[in-house]
Amino acid sequence: MQGLGVALAVPLALANLTTALPAQKHGWAIGVQTTVVSVFAIAMPLGIALLAQYGSWRWAFAATVPVAVLVVVLARRHLIETRAPATTSLDPVGCVLIASGLALLVFACERSSDWGLTSVGTLAPLTAGIALLVAFVLAERRARSPLLDLRPLRGATTSVPLAALALVQCASLALVLYMTLYLQHVLDMGAFRTGLLLLATSVGTIVLSPLVGQLTERGHGGRLVITGMAALGVCLLWLTFEVFDRRIIFLVPALLLFGLAPPLVYPSATTLVADTALGSAKGVGAGLAIQARQVGATLGLALTNMLFTAVEWQKRNSLLKPGDAFTPEEQSALDDALTRERLDTDLLAQLPSASQDHVRGAADEAFATAIEITFLTLGGIILLGALVAVTVQRATIGRSTPRPSA
Template structure:
């Protein structure tokens, strides 16, 4: 069969189905890659003979490029065409993945990861814009429900697939696997997606794009460095200050634009503020738990990674099924109602886990199920509602904003809740310090960090006599549970307050959402 036949125009029904597959597929590839790479980091460090601190940039280079380019990518999609932007995004991401897989030094790998981040921003913003433009009314709810399920599958399957690929084929294939997937999605997008753009978007707001990207890069770097090294560092404070100044300059520049990259008038719309807040809360109190829950389960109930994966099913299954229920509920409830229900479920699930953390796995599993259902309802619904409150011709801007809020919420959850976890462990160690042998000879700050990452036992080796290790590990276990309960309690409060704020803000809107 020739290439011409492969990319020939399909029937209308098949075309719309392929649009859904293509837009969901690129999001799946991005999410799957992120989770696969996280599992592969230790193997990468050993293979490329790099210190693990250097390998951390395998994640950070991708994150910084991705977050810095999200909004400019949405503007590019509106200006030059969403289909074209989607094609470029898939092509850049796929080629960068091949570069990563063929890398022989950590520098080559990190350059490839930065290019992946640029491609991911282009294709994700374009995919959501295409999805919002192609499907309207009840079809939009079903489309975003499907998108949410696909994202949930990628988040759930990523660590498992990553472990299998890394163990069986090597870490290089965690990247090279994107080559055939990307090629297939490129062909699918080429033959099915109809080009659309903002007809009034006369030129690209380059100044706004640069200022916004620089501001987000500063904030993201500050959050990453603050989470790893502490927020009291002068360099972290300077990054936050630089980000704030750049954001003020961005706002000033956008107010002078006739057709700005971000229409600041949206922030006068209570509905837009409400759904953006719901997106932030979803990412920071629900989606972030795909990182925290495995660490908690493996450090508390199960030492075997395989058993930990199975123990996550009460969270994973409703996370996958939730978007489907949201699509059904949308026939009877408004978007406002579904968002509030999802956030309240998230609050209840987090609170249950916080209460049951020191008890049995059964009660934790009940909390995970409730949390997973809330996350599943919010996953696709937050994206759908955020597209609904923005004019159709600005779909690229809407998708860029939605993706930015989702990512920023995730980053805040990882760093902010991580700081809560560390503070809780530190507080527990401070209370138990007098009962610990040789406490004055051990750097407690370093000990707390290793407790949070589950590496205390190997770190203590050689620092204290083996006879005293058992008491340290017991204290560390209790401190970890205390810190994790505090983390989940904070997440519950944030979700509950966000539910109240979303209910009020969307209730003030003149739009029926």
């Protein structure tokens, strides 16, 4: 139900925003929207950490209900209604194909660490998922009212910023997720201290987003996208060399650099995509931008987690003594034990004290190694994407025609 709500609210909010304002204000408006989202992204984790630490984690869900009610009341009073052409209809075939295909791909990636990459349990859903996504593309090309209009993807003006949105979303989520776990379970920082340190990742968004929107309106959107991807790639490579040293002081500058990437990419790429649609198709452009980020978050994070888990488990078992090694079935129980504050699981409690310390040390080193390999891989992909964008988009995105001033 939450997923359905987000799927409805986020692209339609962006579509209403671009419809309510003239074209020369779109970049600025999307930049301001990104800033507001970033402020909530900073405040919410800290608030949730405090609730979980001093109250109950359940309040993290309940606290959003009054805010949602207030937004609904204000939206009914002030939101400008938009109308699509009467010929528009739902595409149920497309909905089923893309949802099923992505679900099977994510399932295969998640379970591959338990079953192995070459097992039937992994290959069967992986093959079925790819087949369903191919069927989705073929069905959308013939649909009268497609769920995802694929025609804009044929041009680099739309496909490159969409790819940038997907890549940056995937890398950003992976960075925040694994750094949160690293700070809490390897460096033994509490949830609130971890949230304070990760504030560094959001400073750039608050400062830069409105400015990036204005620069996009002046025809610099392509350069901003490429610069943001380059900054993110450099940040990931930087973190690759700093994570294993376990020195927080050197992580802060890297996290600050990371904070520059999303505000450079999200407003500019979203504006470039949204402005490819005209009139009543604004919702299509907004939907494309949101869908690119969702695919990057869903499929990209699943593939990233598959790589991370494989490296972590292989490294951990290579460091353990022969008598301490664990079967794949015991790995999940070990993960659960290592992330608890007290040693209250039979899996570790049955080992001698020296072995318990050795297992924990091996787990920390394996986790750091997995982060290094994951960040190195993502950083290389992001920098390669930036290089491709420079090569392909020099004559399109990089030389966008500036809009006339208001």
